[in-house]
Amino acid sequence: MIHIEYLMVLSLIMLFIGIFGFLTQRSTLAMLISIELMLNAADLNFVAFNRIIYDNNQEGYFFTLFSIAITAAETAIAIAIIINLYRTLRKIDVKHLSKLKW
Amino acid sequence: MNTTTLMFLIFAVLAVIFSVLTITTQRIIRAATYLLAVLLCTAGIYFTMDYAFLGAVQILVYAGGIVVLYVFSIFLTSQTNKDEEDDSLRSKIVSVGAVVAGVALCSFIVLTHKFTNTILIDSTQYDISVERVGQLLLSPEYGGMLLPFELISVLLLACIITGVIIARKH
Numbered sequence: 001m002i003h004i005e006y007l008m009v010l011s012l013i014m015l016f017i018g019i020f021g022f023l024t025q026r027s028t029l030a031m032l033i034s035i036e037l038m039l040n041a042a043d044l045n046f047v048a049f050n051r052i053i054y055d056n057n058q059e060g061y062f063f064t065l066f067s068i069a070i071t072a073a074e075t076a077i078a079i080a081i082i083i084n085l086y087r088t089l090r091k092i093d094v095k096h097l098s099k100l101k102w
Numbered sequence: 103m104n105t106t107t108l109m110f111l112i113f114a115v116l117a118v119i120f121s122v123l124t125i126t127t128q129r130i131i132r133a134a135t136y137l138l139a140v141l142l143c144t145a146g147i148y149f150t151m152d153y154a155f156l157g158a159v160q161i162l163v164y165a166g167g168i169v170v171l172y173v174f175s176i177f178l179t180s181q182t183n184k185d186e187e188d189d190s191l192r193s194k195i196v197s198v199g200a201v202v203a204g205v206a207l208c209s210f211i212v213l214t215h216k217f218t219n220t221i222l223i224d225s226t227q228y229d230i231s232v233e234r235v236g237q238l239l240l241s242p243e244y245g246g247m248l249l250p251f252e253l254i255s256v257l258l259l260a261c262i263i264t265g266v267i268i269a270r271k272h
Contacts, residue, residue: 030133072168
């Protein structure tokens with residue numbers, strides 16, 4: 001038997017590891033990887049709540065499904081921006097990103 | 103403790119360990135590999151909850167698509183991480199404080215809240231087969247997901263066009 005608290009504590013730990021990584025990392029790609037961790041934790045929470053609040057529909061399940069699709073879109077756009085950034089500045093560290101337009 | 107709980111605990115511990123490794127490692131390519139391990143462990147958790155389709159989607163899209171995208175972009179933006187030791191102590195202390203406070207607050211809420219039913223509903227009570235998922239995904243009735251499904255397709259089209267426009271050579 002999996003208790004709901006186990007899942008929520010797991011997702012809590014994963015979320016805050018992601019937040020910590022996002023605050024401390026300096027490379028944009030590493031920050032993006034931290035965002036993936038946070039989104040993954042949120043997905044776990046949606047699925048867990050879909051299991052305990054059940055009224056013959058699967059909203060949490062589909063929310064996770066759509067969240068995975070949106071994550072793929074978000075990653076593609078962010079990586080396009082990072083590649084463009086590298087082409088312009090030759091660096092992808094956030095401390096070099098002080099100008100909006102080159 | 104039955105087999106499902108044991109498998110869940112194994113996957114959960116592995117996911118936490120690999121999450122910590124993801125943000126503590128210095129090499130970005132290793133971070134991407136550890137992220138792959140975290141995503142696979144999450145897929146394993148979905149499988150132990152009997153969400154087989156969701157676990158398959160997690161492996162296909164996340165592990166198969168997104169991580170490959172990361173590896174490609176890491177190779178494309180290959181850089182030496184020499185000037186990395188200058189992040190200030192103050193920002194690190196602030197980050198640790200924010201995270202500790204957040205974990206304390208959220209775990210207090212989670213652990214003191216009385217859930218009405220704490221044990222996850224047995225999966226034999228309801229139908230989560232791929233057939234039912236497909237029918238709900240294309241049904242306009244109550245509980246159907248036709249509108250979000252169409253919105254996702256428009257979003258993915260917009261994403262493709264934007265990606266091409268942003269990343270093209272000027």
